[in-house]
Amino acid sequence: MDAPPQGKPNPTVGEGSKPDDLPLVRRAQAGDLEAYDALIRLYQERIYAAVYHMTSNHEDANDLAQESFIKAYKALPSFKGDSSFFTWLYRIAINKTINFLKVRKNRTHMSLNDLDFNAEHDPDIVALVSDRTPRRDVNLGELQEKLNGAMQKLSDPHRMVVTLHDVQGLAHEEIAQIMDCNIGTVRSRLFYARQQLQGFLADYLK
Amino acid sequence: MDTTPNDFEALRRLLKLKRYETPPPGYFDRFPESVLRPLRQEASAPVPTWWQQLLGALELRPVFASSIAVGAVGLYLIGLNLGAGGAMPMGSLSPASGGLTTAASLSPLDPLPVEHHASVGGPRLGMSLAATAATSAPPPGLFSPGGPEVAGQRMGLIENVSFRTPDFR
Numbered sequence: 001m002d003a004p005p006q007g008k009p010n011p012t013v014g015e016g017s018k019p020d021d022l023p024l025v026r027r028a029q030a031g032d033l034e035a036y037d038a039l040i041r042l043y044q045e046r047i048y049a050a051v052y053h054m055t056s057n058h059e060d061a062n063d064l065a066q067e068s069f070i071k072a073y074k075a076l077p078s079f080k081g082d083s084s085f086f087t088w089l090y091r092i093a094i095n096k097t098i099n100f101l102k103v104r105k106n107r108t109h110m111s112l113n114d115l116d117f118n119a120e121h122d123p124d125i126v127a128l129v130s131d132r133t134p135r136r137d138v139n140l141g142e143l144q145e146k147l148n149g150a151m152q153k154l155s156d157p158h159r160m161v162v163t164l165h166d167v168q169g170l171a172h173e174e175i176a177q178i179m180d181c182n183i184g185t186v187r188s189r190l191f192y193a194r195q196q197l198q199g200f201l202a203d204y205l206k
Numbered sequence: 207m208d209t210t211p212n213d214f215e216a217l218r219r220l221l222k223l224k225r226y227e228t229p230p231p232g233y234f235d236r237f238p239e240s241v242l243r244p245l246r247q248e249a250s251a252p253v254p255t256w257w258q259q260l261l262g263a264l265e266l267r268p269v270f271a272s273s274i275a276v277g278a279v280g281l282y283l284i285g286l287n288l289g290a291g292g293a294m295p296m297g298s299l300s301p302a303s304g305g306l307t308t309a310a311s312l313s314p315l316d317p318l319p320v321e322h323h324a325s326v327g328g329p330r331l332g333m334s335l336a337a338t339a340a341t342s343a344p345p346p347g348l349f350s351p352g353g354p355e356v357a358g359q360r361m362g363l364i365e366n367v368s369f370r371t372p373d374f375r
Contacts, residue, residue, distance in 0.1 A: 033242055033249070040238040048237070053224055062229075062237075069241040112227060119226035124219040144223060151224075166221045194214045197221075205216040 025085045029076045040069055043086065046168065047093045053163040054097045054156070056148040057111040064100055068093035083177060090178045094160065101156050108152045115140055128204070143204060150200035158193035161186055166194075 021042060027035035047068060052061035072092050079088055119125050119140060129140065151159055160179065164170045165186075172190075176183045198205065254262065264271040 031249075033245060036245075037238050037242055040241055041234075044234055044237050048229065048234075052227070052229075058229060065237070066241050070244060073241075073245055113229050114227070115223070116226040116228045119223060122222065122226070124222050125226075128216075128220055128223075140223070143220070144227065147220060147223060162221065166218055167224045194217055198214065198217050201217070201220065205220065 021085050022081070025076070025079065025081075028073065029079070036073055039085070043089055044069075047089065050090065050163060050168060051093055051097050052113065053151070053167050054094075054101065054159060056152055057109060058113050059111055060100065064097050065093065068096050071096065087174060087177050091180070094178055098156055098160075110145070110148055110152070112144060112148060115144060146201060146204060150197050153200055154193055154196055158189050158196065161189045162193045162197070165190055 021039060024035045024039050024042075028039060044065065048061055048065045051064045051068070052058065055061055055064070068089070072089050075092070079085065083091075125140070128143065151162070154162065157179070161175060164175045164178065165172070170178075172183050172186045175186045179186065264274070
């Protein structure tokens with residue numbers, strides 16, 4: 001099994017950790033909006049990022065993330081704590097996103113966020129645009145666009161496992177819970193998705 | 207299936223680029239409010255009365271609303287039909303108009319307004335109560351002590367009457 005990627009600290013990376021959010025969840029279940037505010041602040045970046053990487057569109061990600069949190073609040077009475085709140089919330093957001101993508105189908109309109117300036121200083125990223133890269137004229141903006149274009153060519157389940165594991169750093173077990181499938185399925189999807197991406201992005205990989 | 211990290215190392219480094227895609231500055235400061243605002247509005251909205259809930263349900267279920275409307279119109283038509291075909295208008299139900307005559311409204315000198323109607327199921331609406339009483343009287347002998355079935359047994363109760371014939375001799 002692959003270990004979750006160890007990159008620089010980044011708020012959009014899940015790392016698979018779950019803080020003790022149960023007291024906040026219980027208060028929110030009783031109608032305490034301040035507690036729910038705290039839960040939103042705890043998970044908003046990860047939920048937004050998951051949806052954004054699935055859609056490659058900031059406006060869609062904004063709408064879907066908002067709707068997911070609103071739906072989660074209304075569904076809180078049905079949350080029994082069988083899974084972690086984090087997993088439960090993720091599942092709501094992912095299901096909402098998949099339904100949205102089914103309606104949207106292939107009408108992909110990318111609206112990409114700007115790259116954080118720290119990207120230019122990341123050694124892994126710098127290596128990609130170094131002399132050893134076959135496409136020497138590439139810049140980060142173009143690379144970002146090609147990468148998102150290749151992601152959008154994947155099927156929704158394959159894009160999801162790549163997003164959750166390789167981009168967000170969730171463990172296979174967590175992804176299996178979120179996607180309601182077994183770990184073997186997650187691994188095989190991940191392998192196939194990576195193969196596909198490697199083919200799409202061959203010019204940009206050394 | 208070999209999924210060792212080395213197979214896709216370059217790809218994974220490239221995918222790392224996506225972690226640096228961040229929304230506009232301040233986005234996550236405003237985001238919680240965009241979620242909480244509609245939730246607060248819903249929470250502070252007045253609880254709808256039963257009448258508003260009914261109207262809301264009718265708006266959502268046009269078939270249900272249509273069936274209620276058809277039912278109401280049907281009831282109205284039935285009422286209209288009954289009023290025109292059988293019952294007399296309400297204005298004619300006063301004693302002065304002669305429509306409805308009760309025993310209490312009659313003076314002792316008034317003759318009983320017996321009316322005869324060829325009704326099958328009973329007295330028609332608008333028939334006077336007196337006439338109703340006259341036409342709906344039980345058959346003769348039904349409640350009299352000397353009914354046909356007991357006539358023989360009752361014979362003993364009849365006093366013997368002796369007649370004296372005048373003697374003209």
